[in-house]
Amino acid sequence: MEGSAPAERRAPQRLLVLGAGPAQLGLLEAARERGLYVIAVDRNPAAPGFRYADRRAIVSVEDERAIARLAAAEEIDGIVAPGIDYPVAIAARVAERLGLPHPVTPAAAQAATSKLRQRERFAEAGVPHTRHRVCASCEEALAAGRELGFPCVVKAPDLQGQKGLAVAGDEAAVPAAYERARELARGSAVLVEELVAGAELTVNGFSVGGRFHVLTVTDRAVAAPPAFGVALEHVWPSALAGEDVARAVQVAARAAQAVGITDGPTYTQVLLAPRGPVVGELAARLGGGHDAELCQAALGVDLNGLALAAALGEAVSEAALVARPAVGGACVRFLCSQPGVLESVEGVDEAERSDGVVWVRSYRSPGHAFGPLVRGADRAGAVLAVGATRDEARARAARAARRVRFVVSPVEALV
16 A cells, blocks of 8 residues: 555574484475575584575584573574484473474473383383393393393494494493493493394374374385494385384384374384384484485475474474375485595486486585494485386486495595
8 A cells, every 4th residue: 555664574484403414404405495594503514404504503412501592592483403313302492491382392302312211101101112121230231132132232322323332243242332332321321122133114204283194104224234223225115015014103103102292203213023013213303314305205295394394383284294196116325435535526416317316415525534334424425216116216216326426535545
């Protein structure tokens, strides 16, 4: 109307993202595309996700005091911790302290980020999970190994990403595995678990008002020791029988309920033991292996966008969770490099032009020192490909991966 005051322009919402590494790339990119003002936190100045941030904060994602001060100073509208476990509880506590909306309560977040508390909740609710013993000494760990059987898994209960994790093949291997886990653990306990011999599935879901919605169920191909538990591929749909997949989904839904997750994303690793599906671990977050991007490519469901909405306190319509698959298969294949100092990455553009390839990502910049593949953080990049079938998607991802070359200087050349 003539003579009326111009409408006030609304400032973009401000989102604090805990982590700017490979596991956060998809959500950070989605936040940028949505037009949010993004403050990203990571202790690594070379973190690849910083390129999507409006402000970089070189702070550890485990430094709760610094994160709380930053959140208050930046007057954020929401906080999210995608892709890694420990900051999930920090995000929930900071949100509560500042009176911000958040999909996960501090109590549920704390249970989700502690392997020990998770298992206590599972036991109380009757959720099948890996058999384990909590050990406070090497002697107890040895006794647990004898009871559960060798090989067994020895791990710190409050870490992720294969930190403090080892497979003890026999009694002789337990002392070193125990001491390593005990050294790295934040608390005093060490978990000794059965090693389940069976297929591994990842169930990615999203809860709305206490109702669990299953999205992608992927087969998880892992590397050989010493890289125990490091995923090399996520493949959708699962090759397992429909009834096995359905049972895995059922235990994942029960696990989310047991931990207290009523809203937001969950990422659950399910192992098919001879006695049936058991929960390995649950995370109250997006998967760190580009699971959300695979979900969008496979089902047309914008899981990154849903996680952003939940972090900002927006209502999530169940219609947004309805799968509309446009492909028959999808695959994330991780890239690895030989040990050495990275000089250059070649072939990315060529790989991205390959049939069915959605994108190719290189995680590291020249100067990064690669070691042997032991943990998920040692991976060099990833490819996302789709196809008419899961086998075609895998083949396309593998073909693209072969076109990417990480040129490194041998370690001995640096001496």
